[in-house]
Amino acid sequence: xxxxxxxxxxxxxxxxxxxxxxxxxxxxxxxxxxxxxxxxxxxxxxxxxxxxxxxxxxxxxxxxxxxxxxxxxxxxxxxxxxxxxxxxxxxxxxxxxxxxxxxxxxxxxxxxxxxxxxxxxxxxxxxxxxxxxxxxxxxxxxxxxxxxxxxxxxxxxxxxxxxxxxxxxxxxxxxxxxxxxxxxxxxxxxxxxxxxxxxxxxxxxxxxxxxxxxxxxxxxxxxxxxxxxxxxxxxxxxxxxxxxxxxxxxxxxxxxxxxxxxxxxxxxxxxxxxxxxxxxxxxxxxxxxxxxxxxxxxxxxxxxxxxxxxxxxxxxxxxxxxxxxxxxx
Amino acid sequence: xxxxxxxxxxxxxxxxxxxxxxxxxxxxxxxxxxxxxxxxxxxxxxxxxxxxxxxxxxxxxxxxxxxxxxxxxxxxxxxxxxxxxxxxxxxxxxxxxxxxxxxxxxxxxxxxxxxxxxxxxxxxxxxxxxxxxxxxxxxxxxxxxxxxxxxxxxxxxxxxxxxx
Numbered sequence: 001x002x003x004x005x006x007x008x009x010x011x012x013x014x015x016x017x018x019x020x021x022x023x024x025x026x027x028x029x030x031x032x033x034x035x036x037x038x039x040x041x042x043x044x045x046x047x048x049x050x051x052x053x054x055x056x057x058x059x060x061x062x063x064x065x066x067x068x069x070x071x072x073x074x075x076x077x078x079x080x081x082x083x084x085x086x087x088x089x090x091x092x093x094x095x096x097x098x099x100x101x102x103x104x105x106x107x108x109x110x111x112x113x114x115x116x117x118x119x120x121x122x123x124x125x126x127x128x129x130x131x132x133x134x135x136x137x138x139x140x141x142x143x144x145x146x147x148x149x150x151x152x153x154x155x156x157x158x159x160x161x162x163x164x165x166x167x168x169x170x171x172x173x174x175x176x177x178x179x180x181x182x183x184x185x186x187x188x189x190x191x192x193x194x195x196x197x198x199x200x201x202x203x204x205x206x207x208x209x210x211x212x213x214x215x216x217x218x219x220x221x222x223x224x225x226x227x228x229x230x231x232x233x234x235x236x237x238x239x240x241x242x243x244x245x246x247x248x249x250x251x252x253x254x255x256x257x258x259x260x261x262x263x264x265x266x267x268x269x270x271x272x273x274x275x276x277x278x279x280x281x282x283x284x285x286x287x288x289x290x291x292x293x294x295x296x297x298x299x300x301x302x303x304x305x306x307x308x309x310x311x312x313x314x315x316x317x318x319x320x321x322x323x324x325x326x327x328x329x
Numbered sequence: 330x331x332x333x334x335x336x337x338x339x340x341x342x343x344x345x346x347x348x349x350x351x352x353x354x355x356x357x358x359x360x361x362x363x364x365x366x367x368x369x370x371x372x373x374x375x376x377x378x379x380x381x382x383x384x385x386x387x388x389x390x391x392x393x394x395x396x397x398x399x400x401x402x403x404x405x406x407x408x409x410x411x412x413x414x415x416x417x418x419x420x421x422x423x424x425x426x427x428x429x430x431x432x433x434x435x436x437x438x439x440x441x442x443x444x445x446x447x448x449x450x451x452x453x454x455x456x457x458x459x460x461x462x463x464x465x466x467x468x469x470x471x472x473x474x475x476x477x478x479x480x481x482x483x484x485x486x487x488x489x490x491x492x493x
Contacts, residue, residue, distance in 0.1 A: 006332075075358075078358075078362065108381055109454060109456060110381050110385050110456055113382070113385040114381070116385075116389060117385040117387075117388035117389040117393065120389055120392070120393025120394070121369075121388060121392055124362075124392070124396065124397075127397075127400050131358055131404070139404065142404070143401075143404050146397055146400060146401045146404070147401070150397060150401070153393070170456070
């Protein structure tokens with residue numbers, strides 16, 4: 001079969017995108033069930049016929065039929081564009097993730113950097129929504145988000161760079177290959193510390209609970225999306241979960257060896273998916289166990305603890321790599 | 330016309346339009362959004378020139394970093410303090426004259442260059458080449474830039490210190 005490369009890329013991208021949307025829908029179900037078990041809320045155990053499997057579809061249908069409300073005082077263009085600007089980067093981050101050797105949209109040689117760069121654009125959509133809504137709560141939420149993202153982008157990048165240094169490459173597939181002997185999470189001292197830093201920074205970057213001051217229901221109603229309804233709300237929600245899933249995939253790839261695992265090669269993508277879901281569940285576990293912390297505490301954790309720690313870690317990794325020579329574990 | 334040329338013209342139009350909008354729109358927040366669009370379009374130009382590394386850095390530092398900080402400043406001053414900041418272009422005519430002069434100067438060089446330059450072959454990995462150059466022949470420059478950033482950071486700390 002010989003398709004022109006542009007066409008075959010487009011087909012692969014289309015398949016990945018659709019698989020992703022289904023996955024995102026069911027990840028929300030997973031989170032609900034998980035949270036319900038943790039908090040002994042019996043509703044989500046029972047709702048829907050076969051174990052609630054139809055719930056995400058019902059949700060999607062409901063959201064599509066809801067009325068689309070645009071506040072009269074809103075900045076119309078900014079308000080309407082914001083969900084799209086928010087969603088696109090969240091879906092684009094999947095472009096460089098290989099799900100198995102040779103199975104991905106584009107295995108760029110700057111894969112990790114591309115991921116970090118594109119996911120940093122998400123904030124533009126977020127503050128467009130917060131500003132465009134012309135609502136005090138939404139604006140405060142967007143302010144807090146900008147605050148938090150400025151603080152946590154750097155530790156996140158530094159933590160993600162540790163495996164890059166260890167593997168000697170920014171290409172996602174090369175990082176996985178470098179973990180063939182030893183997953184980077186098992187790398188003595190450096191690996192575990194970097195993984196923990198990565199998880200904490202992930203929680204903050206995804207605005208999950210200990211760091212969710214920007215949607216703090218008790219004070220800001222729902223944060224920057226408070227004015228959105230119907231399909232636009234669905235797009236924002238979709239983007240948020242896609243971002244979470246993408247970061248989980250990145251974590252599984254950088255630290256847990258991606259598709260590596262026992263069994264035949266075709267099991268690879270399933271291993272990868274299982275590891276990504278594991279990272280996702282750890283994040284969810286933290287989300288449903290802790291309480292929200294204050295703004296100054298959030299900023300303090302980043303600037304006084306996480307940033308210096310990840311910088312030192314990066315330096316230490318540099319020394320280790322220089323001593324043993326780059327590439328491979 | 331190849332696909333690449335079409336892509337370039339699309340990006341060029343977006344880049345020009347959004348850059349003009351940055352200076353012409355009176356609404357400060359809209360100006361920042363146009364700036365973000367212009368910066369992303371610049372990144373796409375890098376991508377069209379087969380420089381994915383520059384593309385990613387452009388997005389990360391400018392579209393992700395600088396724009397965020399500018400928005401932070403605007404949000405703090407305008408909406409929360411309640412002061413309406415309006416961006417005006419008082420020296421529109423003078424600015425246009427200077428811009429036209431610069432354009433004529435640049436165009437003077439461009440006219441002499443061959444229009445259909447051959448696409449340079451990418452035999453080497455440019456990302457690796459940039460890395461080698463930065464830590465090889467340009468290592469001292471890089472270190473000096475690092476010192477400059479540290480100085481800037483210390484300066485910022487000095488201004489932000491509590492008065493005691």
